[in-house]
Amino acid sequence: MDTILSNAVQSIQIGMEDSKSPDPRRVLSAIRNVQAGILLLCKEKLRLLSPLGSDEVLVRERIAPHLNAAGELTFRGTGPKTVDQHQIKERFKTLGVKVNWGPLDKLTGYRNNLEHYAFSGARSELTEALGQAAVIIQELVEDVLALDPASLLGADCWEALLESEALYELALTKCRYTIAAIRWISPAMGQAVEDIECSVCGSQLIEQADVTNTDQRRATFRCIVCHMECSAEEIVPFALSKHLFADAYLAMTDGGEWPLGDCPSCGVAGAIPLGEGERICALCGDGFPEASCAVCHAALSVDEISENGSLCAYHLHQALKDD
Ligand SMILES: [Zn+2]
Ligand SMILES: [Zn+2]
Ligand SMILES: [Zn+2]
Structure with missing residues (x-):
């Protein structure tokens, strides 16, 4: 087994041992170790994709161009640092390796929260974090590295991860039931x-x-x-x-309408879904059906409808000036 892969396995195994400890201080080290292990699994994929003799170019933070003896341009890894989480995602993307990063982002979020606010450090938190970890570890080991999680990590470690995932799913089902x-x-x-x-x-x-x-x-x-x-x-x-994130993203990049409006009635930002004719405040229930300016027929914003009635801001201003 290559060093990167064996370090990944050790890191995840140590993290799962931390997770069994009753000492609440080891909650953070469990999350840190498992997350480090996940990043190492990603680096293992980048190592496998790096050409021989390139000093593991894809694993290195810095890449330097070289001319070989035949005068051909090649790229080699340089410097002591390896890729960080952001670079891993970028390289996977350009190399066409698909991974759902959602669980890793969540895990990073828990780690940051624990480090900065040091709240509870409770079991429930660990369960959720490890449940997310199990999902991405499975994807990386099975789909990306084409290995078997139980043989790679050891049956005990893999079972403990699956157990966290099951516990998390159970907790989530209970929560959704109350809502x-x-x-x-x-x-x-x-x-x-x-x-x-x-x-x-x-x-x-x-x-x-x-x-x-x-x-x-x-x-x-x-x-x-x-x-x-x-x-x-x-x-x-x-x-x-x-x-509505997909719509919101298009609105930002293609200049479309932002899919959520601020409610003039209750004053809550982003409470009115604007798409598909709904236009009802999700908090106070006031409706703002689509309307256009009586003079220029431009579509009115939620604010214009609530403040000006049937005029756009420009024509309201004109009307007030004429009076
Ligand atoms: Zn919370
Ligand atoms: Zn409202
Ligand atoms: Zn107008």
Whole structure:
């Protein structure tokens, strides 16, 4: 086994041993070790893709051009540093190696949170982090490296990872169950339930305090990882923006309409889904049906509809000037 791959295995195994310790200080080291192991699995793929004699060019942070004896241009790795997480993603992308990075991003988020805020360091947090780790480790080992996770990591370690994933799935199912009865004001929010996330720690393990409550306005949500409590006002705009992210991305790059409007009635930013004729505030329920300026027929923004009635900002200004 190559050094990079054996380091990856050791790192993940040590992390899983840390995770079994009752000492809460080892929660962070468990997450750190498992994450380091995941990055090493990625580096192993980059090593395998590097040409022989290139000093593992794709694994190195810096790449230098060389002319060989025949005068041909080649590239070699240089310097002591290896690629970081950002560079790994970039290189995988240009090399056409597809990986769903979502679980790794989550894992990084937990690590940063633990390092900066040092909250609970609780079991639930570890379970979620390792559950995410199991998903990406499986993809990297089976699909990217074409190896068998149980033989590579050892049966004990791999079973412990799968167990975390199962525990996490179970916790997520329980959380979703507590939210299932809520009647959301906006149909778009009804579709975005799976995008609900804690605004503090990024966990998806959000439960409703009162399982029997069906009223969005009276709902209290609680993150079972960091214990943050909040109302629909914090949850809804965030879930909607995540749900509508593809549209939002197009709006930013192609100059289309931003898919969420700020609500002039309740004052919450990003509470009105604008696409597909809905245009109802997901928090207060006020509607802002599409309208156009009575003079120039330009489409009116939500603010113009609420403040000017049937005139665009320019023609309202003109009308006031004429008076
Ligand atoms: Zn949280
Ligand atoms: Zn509103
Ligand atoms: Zn106008």
